[in-house]
Amino acid sequence: MTVDTRWLDNQQKAAWVRLAAVIELLPAALDSQLRRDAQLTHFDYFVLAMLSEAPARTLRMTALAEHTTATLARLSHVVQRLETRGLVERFPCPEDKRATNARLTEEGWKKVQEAAPGHVTTVRESVIDALSPEQVEQLAGIADAILHRLDPERARAAVYERYDEPG
Amino acid sequence: MTVDTRWLDNQQKAAWVRLAAVIELLPAALDSQLRRDAQLTHFDYFVLAMLSEAPARTLRMTALAEHTTATLARLSHVVQRLETRGLVERFPCPEDKRATNARLTEEGWKKVQEAAPGHVTTVRESVIDALSPEQVEQLAGIADAILHRLDPERARAAVYERYDEPG
């Protein structure tokens, strides 16, 4: 009945428990800083950041969804809210009448620039500056390996290369 | 005005982007497997697992909250649902009338045992087996360092040592 489950040894368990705690706490930490300082979710910020780097600060919804590893449905809701707040605008794509383009407004652009420094500082404080340079390199490799399991399609995509802060 | 923000270099950015994707996708992967196979959230499962390891399968709400890195408010809601489903029962603590104890029911115990193998398999498939033994060790160190930034109080607590699967 119970087919041979390969349990975790102590070393593996130690790694997993700590990772589990990180994925529980880190999103909350990022969200709360951005929400407090910029009235933005981390995901909101990510969406704005991706648009800010795109040509003409514009992307098709589908492309934006890929960049942010989100479903179209989720993105649609988020962009709707951002549009209400005047940070983003949507307009139908001329080449494909099914498609919708999302463009960062001037106000949205300002918002990203305001929010970026605080966000980077938080990322530094909670992650990057906690690690040695070797660990940062190791982390890139580890996270990449995990991503190949979680999302084989996109793991090699350019999106993972491009999360720039606007400078 | 804009005080010197230390931006991320390419190596750091690569690590961060990948980590950001992981903390976005991994919780969803864990949740969906457990929800599908056991009608449980990952957090639900964690709560039950912690109780299953406690003496008499019983813990004070406050202690349980610490073990699961959750707020008392969140835990209260979750335990309420689990109680409705008959997996957990609550009763006032004899020694401190303010306090509430949560105890795993027999049904809850069975549920954990049923759910554990599938969960461990998922953890293996998406994380552990994607990494070399050296990377697993590195991951433990990295996650631990991050936890010390996110939650200095609890980073050294025994809880991080104890996420056993029931065997």
Place this chain on the structure above:
DNA sequence: GCCATTTGGTTGTTGCGACAACCATTGCAC
């Protein structure tokens, strides 16, 4: 012994994410 504070916990509201249903456009078969 009494009042203030702290501790332990619950509840109500609000907002976001997941999922499924749905509509419109496009591409393809023939």
Place this chain on the structure above:
DNA sequence: GTGCAATGGTTGTCGCAACAACCAAATGGC
């Protein structure tokens, strides 16, 4: 050019998490 599937996107509903407000019991000062 008609029929059908695939693509692109939106919307509605439901469940959960965050936050704040709240209540009860316990502790400490004096």
